[in-house]
Amino acid sequence: MSKKDITLAHQWLKEADRILVTASNGLAISEGINLFANDSRLRKVLGDLVDKYHLTSLLQAFSFPYKDELDYWRMVARVAEYYNYNYQASIYMKQLKKLLAGKPYFIWTSNTDYYFVQAGFDRIFEVEGNWMTGVCTSHPDEHGTFNLSEKLHTIYQKDQANTLTSVDLPRCDKCNAQLSLNVAGEYFQPDRSQIDSLRKFLVESEGSKLLVLELGIGAHNQLIKEPSMELVASYPDSRYITINKGEINIFPDIADRSIGFLAGIGDALEAIMTGESSEIQTQGPSKSQVANKMSDKQEELMNQIYPNYMVDSSFHGSYPIYITIDKDHPALLHGSEAGQSWMYSIGDSATAHCFTPDGQYYKVKLGLDKSKNQVHGFYLNPGTLIAIEKDDGSAGFAQLSTNIAVNSSGRILLPKVNELIAMYPEQEELIKHLAIRAD
Known part of the structure; x- marks a missing residue:
């Protein structure tokens, strides 16, 4: 019932102590940036580069292997000039500012267009970086990042005057190496201050x-959407509103605290702020459901292993799960006859302790800080035992995702602690600390 849902969404907005805004391609498209489109605007932005390289979208333009580095930077400068130079906040950004007024907020986005910064929002995590920032290709960890706003405008002007040379291209001011855009890829350096700010916001939101x-995020987005729904599941007093013209996907576990708007972002934001609309289709709160049904034995083991987990019911044949751990509640030692991919989502970094069947112990740090040898994800071979805890000295929580197989070959394995200690005597205290039970 749309009217009732809209009234309730307006009430949730008024009652909210804090607001976490998540955003992806749907918002970018509303702002006029469609990375996937092959339309007249593409030629207007990129000009002769479209025919020269047979470019069919902005997404292809950013990933194309240009042999001429001048053409690569011509492309970047033309995009920045068109979309970012003299940027004026859109109606959607103005609506969002009005909606957030007076509330502690944070914005978590995978958009690389820099619009949130230019629109005046100052509490942002750009999880995949932005195309207005450069990073040193020789020493990406040590030399930091560089704002390219002025440089890109100069490149654009010289490009238009046919005077652009390699001397004009952006270089690291510490070693003179070439710069690359600081977006997801080989040299990407996540903004530590942004990550720390998001972590602080989430800890304070408990x-x-x-x-x-949620603004315009795909129904099965695993980078932001699924971790944020798991966050809602972890915080019992939280609520979730998603806006998407296409498919609405809400985890069954949080259905009773969720509203979906099948509408344009502007119309939906206006309805949420006013509590009034007669044209919008919604998917209102419904009774929460147990996601996938595990066997009693499997559920018992899961509850022993993981301090807080949620299963994604939209998959079959396996259970994608999202876990939240804190400094006092690690994910305890277990294994599986099937392999597992482990991924960092948000929050603090975490340490995975791994014990292989052939007697090898190693650990992996999950996170985004490459300078501390952290990785975004790794694969755990079948039969390897794993336990995960927070890094030393960190506070708050970490959010991770993995996959628990449900067929017979994916049986969850628990270690015999005494036998494990006999195999790894140097890790005895660690094993006892992370064991589910003592023999």
């Missing part, structure tokens, strides 16, 4: 009425 407001 126990509050947190509203997660």
Whole structure:
């Protein structure tokens, strides 16, 4: 019932203590940037480069292997000039500012267009970076990042005057190496200050009425959407509103605290702020459901292993799960006859302790800080035992995702602690600390 849902969404906005805004391609498209489109605007932005390289979208333009580095930077400068130079905040950004007024907020986005910064929002995590920032290709960890706004405008002007040379291209001011755009890829350096700010916001949001407001994120996005729904599941007083013209996907576990808007972002934001609309289709709160049905034995083991987990019910044949751990509640030692991929989502970094069947112990740090040898994800071979805890000295929580197989070959394995200690005597204290039970 749309009217009732809209009234309720407006009430949730008023009652919210804090707001986490999540955003992806749907918002970018509303702002006029369609990375996937092959339309007249593409030629207007990129000009002769479209025919020269047979470019069919902005996404292809950014990933194309240009043999001429001048053409690569011509492309970047033309995009920045068209979309970012003299940028004026859109109606959607103005609506969002009005909606957030007076509330502690944070924005978590995979958009690389730099619009949130230019629109005046100052609490942002750009999880895949932005195309207005450069990073040193020789020493990406040590030399940091560089704002390219002025440089890109100069490149554009010289490009238009046919005077652009390699001397004009951006270089690291510490070693003179070439710069690359600081977006997801080989040299990407996540902004540590942004990550720390998001972590602080989430820790401070525990126990509050947190509203997660999702703007234009794909139904099965695993980078932001699924971790943020798991966050809602972890915070019992939180609520979730998603806006998407296409498919609405809400985890069954949080259905009773969720509203979906099948509408344009502008119309939906206006309805949420006013509590009034007669044209919008919604998917309102419904009774929460147990996601996938595990066997009693498997569920018992899961509850022993993981301090807080949620299963994604939209997959079959396996259970994608999202876990939240804190400094006092690690994910305890277990293994599986099937392999597992482990991925960092948000929050603090975490350490995975791994014990292989052939007697090898190693550990992996999950996170985004490459300078600390952290990785975004890794694969755990079948039969290897794993336990995960927070890194030393960190506070708050970490959010991770993995996959638990449900067929017979994916049986969850628990170690015999005494036998494990006999195999790894140097890790005895660690094993006892992370064991589910003592023999």
